[in-house]
Amino acid sequence: MEFHYPTGRKYVARPEKENKNDLPDKEIIYSNRGMTLEEDLNETNQYYLSNGLAVIHKKPTPVQIVHVDYAKRSTAVIKEAYFRQASTTDYNGISNGKYIDFEAKETKSPTSFPLKNIHGHQIEHMKNVIKQNGIAFVIIRFSATEEIYLLEGEHLFKFWDRMKNGGRKSITKQELKTYGHSIELGWAPRIDYLKVIRNLYSF
Numbered sequence: 580m581e582f583h584y585p586t587g588r589k590y591v592a593r594p595e596k597e598n599k600n601d602l603p604d605k606e607i608i609y610s611n612r613g614m615t616l617e618e619d620l621n622e623t624n625q626y627y628l629s630n631g632l633a634v635i636h637k638k639p640t641p642v643q644i645v646h647v648d649y650a651k652r653s654t655a656v657i658k659e660a661y662f663r664q665a666s667t668t669d670y671n672g673i674s675n676g677k678y679i680d681f682e683a684k685e686t687k688s689p690t691s692f693p694l695k696n697i698h699g700h701q702i703e704h705m706k707n708v709i710k711q712n713g714i715a716f717v718i719i720r721f722s723a724t725e726e727i728y729l730l731e732g733e734h735l736f737k738f739w740d741r742m743k744n745g746g747r748k749s750i751t752k753q754e755l756k757t758y759g760h761s762i763e764l765g766w767a768p769r770i771d772y773l774k775v776i777r778n779l780y781s782f
Contacts, residue, residue, distance in 0.1 A: 616685045616718070616727075617637070620637075620683055620718070621637060622768070622769050623769045623770045624636060624672075626768040632674060633672055633674035634672045634673055635671065635679060636670065637669055638668070638669060638671060667700070668680055668701055669682050669683045670682075674782070675777075677713075677714055678711070678712075678714065679714050680704075680708045680714070681718060682697065682705075683718045683720075684696050684697070685720045685721075686719065686721060686722065688721070689721060690752055691749040691752060692719050692721075692749055692750045693749045694748055694750065695748065697717070702736065705735070705736075706732070706736065709733070714776055717730050717732070718730075718762075726752070727762040727763075727770060728756075728759040729759055729760045730750070730759040731779070760775045762775060
């Protein structure tokens with residue numbers, strides 16, 4: 580199936596490439612340790628909903644279907660589709676009257692998070708959310724070590740500006756430890772990010 584951006588350019592999924600300067604001298608191979616970040620967050624959000632803590636969902640990506648193969652009525656296959664517009668962030672919702680909006684990212688690098696995984700329109704969207712007194716942040720998982728960090732939008736913007744001004748193109752894990760908030764992977768909820776932001780914003 581083919582997807583196209585609003586401009587008409589064909590979308591091609593590419594595996595994440597890490598900056599060679601971000602990788603250790605020796606390659607480390609880890610087996611699959613569990614669910615993806617998206618699966619964990621979806622399960623977490625379902626827990627919040629079931630327990631009356633928040634209503635937060637993954638945003639659907641608007642898609643325009645342009646070609647379907649109807650070889651058989653029971654096996655119709657979408658052959659070509661377009662993204663109707665650029666996506667903003669992955670999740671949004673509300674908790675105790677507070678609007679929450681965030682992006683979720685995984686990286687294979689054990690030492691840093693490449694900022695190329697964030698897009699300019701997502702930064703602008705989060706800035707607009709914060710201007711309206713909403714809460715915007717990014718959740719980053721280091722898949723090799725299962726470390727998870729929540730980084731507030733205000734700090735993310737500083738690292739973004741540093742990159743745009745010719746500085747480092749990634750956020751080091753040490754910087755995430757300093758400016759972000761570590762979240763331990765739990766059982767129920769799996770990734771309790773709500774506990775972090777409730778402490779930060781006192782609600």
